[in-house]
Amino acid sequence: MGDAQLMRYARHILLDELGIEGQERLLAARVLILGAGGLGSPAALYLAAAGVGQLLLVDDDAVELSNLQRQILHTMAGLGRPKAESGRDALLAINPDIQVRALVERLDEARLRELTAQVDLVLDCSDNFATRHAINRACVANRVPLVSGAAIKFSGQISVYDLRDDASPCYHCLFPEADDIEELRCATTGVLGPLVGMVGSVQAAEAIKLITGMGEPLVGRLLSVDALRMQWHTIRFKRDPECPVCARRAPAAAGCSGD
Numbered sequence: 001m002g003d004a005q006l007m008r009y010a011r012h013i014l015l016d017e018l019g020i021e022g023q024e025r026l027l028a029a030r031v032l033i034l035g036a037g038g039l040g041s042p043a044a045l046y047l048a049a050a051g052v053g054q055l056l057l058v059d060d061d062a063v064e065l066s067n068l069q070r071q072i073l074h075t076m077a078g079l080g081r082p083k084a085e086s087g088r089d090a091l092l093a094i095n096p097d098i099q100v101r102a103l104v105e106r107l108d109e110a111r112l113r114e115l116t117a118q119v120d121l122v123l124d125c126s127d128n129f130a131t132r133h134a135i136n137r138a139c140v141a142n143r144v145p146l147v148s149g150a151a152i153k154f155s156g157q158i159s160v161y162d163l164r165d166d167a168s169p170c171y172h173c174l175f176p177e178a179d180d181i182e183e184l185r186c187a188t189t190g191v192l193g194p195l196v197g198m199v200g201s202v203q204a205a206e207a208i209k210l211i212t213g214m215g216e217p218l219v220g221r222l223l224s225v226d227a228l229r230m231q232w233h234t235i236r237f238k239r240d241p242e243c244p245v246c247a248r249r250a251p252a253a254a255g256c257s258g259d
């Protein structure tokens with residue numbers, strides 16, 4: 001690390017739990033952020049500012065005026081531009097030290113598997129169940145930790161699925177896929193702007209913890225916030241031994257004793 005980096009990351013390096021070693025892990029980390037909207041904005045901004053060395057920012061939408069109420073990665077100058085590119089420019093303006101790849105794509109299952117295999121960590125900042133389940137399947141297949149966030153109206157949820165660990169539940173263990181599930185979308189129901197900031201910021205904090213190995217990640221815990229009453233709750237949950245997605249996950253690549 002050079003002098004400018006020591007200066008830039010000084011307030012993280014000062015933390016005993018993080019230190020120089022943790023900062024070096026951040027600089028070496030590759031993170032995939034799926035969605036450059038309400039959740040992806042604060043998550044990507046904090047990870048870029050923290051010096052996460054390589055960010056892949058994926059979104060196939062363009063910036064619209066109705067996004068600017070909460071998607072703080074984008075500005076008036078970005079209207080009509082792809083969110084991934086507008087976001088990349090904002091992140092590099094804060095921290096030109098890092099590499100940011102903007103992917104203006106809607107990812108199918110094969111592409112999700114390909115991209116999750118290239119990173120250390122995935123942030124699900126998407127906005128629908130089908131995508132969440134597809135991301136989960138790709139992370140299970142590649143045994144990549146997944147930090148999942150969701151927000152609608154005044155309610156937010158965050159959890160971490162550390163799929164490197166056989167004991168960790170996956171997203172499907174907690175939210176089984178169902179055809180008849182009624183999906184609320186921000187476009188039709190609304191969402192409080194700062195709520196997505198709260199949830200996306202928790203996702204960034206969990207990502208930094210997983211990369212540096214400090215603290216206790218939100219594994220097997222679902223953290224929920226009700227912003228109207230400003231109450232936070234934690235629910236504990238376990239891996240579903242019958243889960244069709246993770247029950248037959250591939251054995252760990254290295255160091256597995258077998259059972």
Ligand SMILES: [Zn+2]
Nearest residue numbers: 170173243246
């Ligand atoms: Zn599962």
